[in-house]
Amino acid sequence: xxxxxxxxxxxxxxxxxxxxxxxxxxxxxxxxxxxxxxxxxxxxxxxxxxxxxxxxxxxxxxxxxxxxxxxxxxxxxxxxxxxxxxxxxxxxxxxxxxxxxxxxxxxxxxxxxxx
Amino acid sequence: xxxxxxxxxxxxxxxxxxxxxxxxxxxxxxxxxxxxxxxxxxxxxxxxxxxxxxxxxxxxxxxxxxxxxxxxxxxxxxxxxxxxxxxxxxxxxxxxxxxxxxxxxxxxx
Numbered sequence: 001x002x003x004x005x006x007x008x009x010x011x012x013x014x015x016x017x018x019x020x021x022x023x024x025x026x027x028x029x030x031x032x033x034x035x036x037x038x039x040x041x042x043x044x045x046x047x048x049x050x051x052x053x054x055x056x057x058x059x060x061x062x063x064x065x066x067x068x069x070x071x072x073x074x075x076x077x078x079x080x081x082x083x084x085x086x087x088x089x090x091x092x093x094x095x096x097x098x099x100x101x102x103x104x105x106x107x108x109x110x111x112x113x114x115x
Numbered sequence: 116x117x118x119x120x121x122x123x124x125x126x127x128x129x130x131x132x133x134x135x136x137x138x139x140x141x142x143x144x145x146x147x148x149x150x151x152x153x154x155x156x157x158x159x160x161x162x163x164x165x166x167x168x169x170x171x172x173x174x175x176x177x178x179x180x181x182x183x184x185x186x187x188x189x190x191x192x193x194x195x196x197x198x199x200x201x202x203x204x205x206x207x208x209x210x211x212x213x214x215x216x217x218x219x220x221x222x223x224x
Contacts, residue, residue, distance in 0.1 A: 004158070033212075042119075042214040043159070043202070056211075091158050103149070104212070106158035 002027065004094050004107035005074075012113045013082045021077040021110045025094030031055075032075040033093045033104055034067060043091065049075060082114045117142045117207050121215035128193055129223050136188040136201055136218045144208030148186050150179050151202040153217065159202055162188075193222045 005024040013019050025032050031050055035043040045059040049069040060067065064082075069075040079086055089111050093104035118141045128134055140148065147166055151159035163172045165181040172179050176197065178189040188201055200217040207213065 006158075035214075040216070042216040043204075044214075045212060058211075103161055103164055105161055106151070108158045111156075 004029075004092055004105055006092050006107035006110050008110060009108060010111050010113070012115060014115050015083055016081050019079040019082050019086070019112055021079075021090050021092075021112070022074040023077070023092030023094075023107060024074045025092075026105055029094035029096050029105075031095045031097065031102070032069050033095070034075075034077050035091045035093065037089045037091060037109075046077075079112075082112075084114050087112055087114045117205065117211070117213050119203055119205055119213050119215035121201075121203050121218050123218060124216070125219040125221070127221045127223060128190075130194060131192050133189070133191045133193070135190070136203075136220070138186040138188070138203030138215055139184060140186070140203075140205045142205045142207045142213070145205060146208060146210065147206040148181055149204045149206070149212070150177075150186070150188055151204065153200045153202055162201075190220070193220075195222045195224045198222045 004026055007022050033048050034046040037043045047060045047067045048056040052071050064080045066078045089109045091106050091109045093106045095102040095104045120139045122137045147164050149164050150162040153159045163179040168183045170181050176191050180187045198221050200219050202217045204212050204214040
């Protein structure tokens with residue numbers, strides 16, 4: 001029973017390039033969440049998606065960041081024109097139903113380094 | 116504003132030395148409190164969910180408790196493999212999850 005899968009595990013980009021982070025939820029899960037973790041900081045919520053819908057993007061920076069969860073395939077977090085401040089670990093979590101009582105299970109993360 | 120504060124930031128214990136980690140929270144309409152364990156370079160691993168004051172849950176050497184203002188993660192007779200960062204998170208009435216910064220636990224053999 002595979003857990004949440006993320007790839008790549010490590011990603012290096014130069015300033016101005018684009019970063020694409022992928023997340024495949026656990027089998028049977030249709031809700032996906034993206035978080036960012038900076039060193040010595042807690043996990044910060046970015047965006048919550050269901051298939052083909054963005055439910056809550058209140059934690060997402062207004063510019064350069066976008067997310068999608070298409071009908072087929074993984075969820076994608078896209079960062080355009082990366083800057084050094086985007087260097088962080090990005091975690092994806094999935095849940096079965098969403099809502100108050102649902103537990104989120106996390107993937108191993110993608111560590112983005114911007115040179 | 117919803118807030119989660121974990122203490123201490125770091126804790127070093129001898130193997131077998133029991134202790135507790137604290138998670139204090141201020142949240143509009145608590146809908147759940149979660150404990151996760153995170154090892155270096157890995158994603159958080161789910162441990163417990165607590166929903167209401169007075170609730171307790173146990174798993175091996177870990178026991179989580181909840182009051183109206185805080186939660187404790189009690190570690191009984193810890194082993195070196197319990198070394199990790201322990202994260203606390205709360206879900207508010209809008210189903211938003213807010214994480215604390217974690218407690219780094221180091222168990223010395």
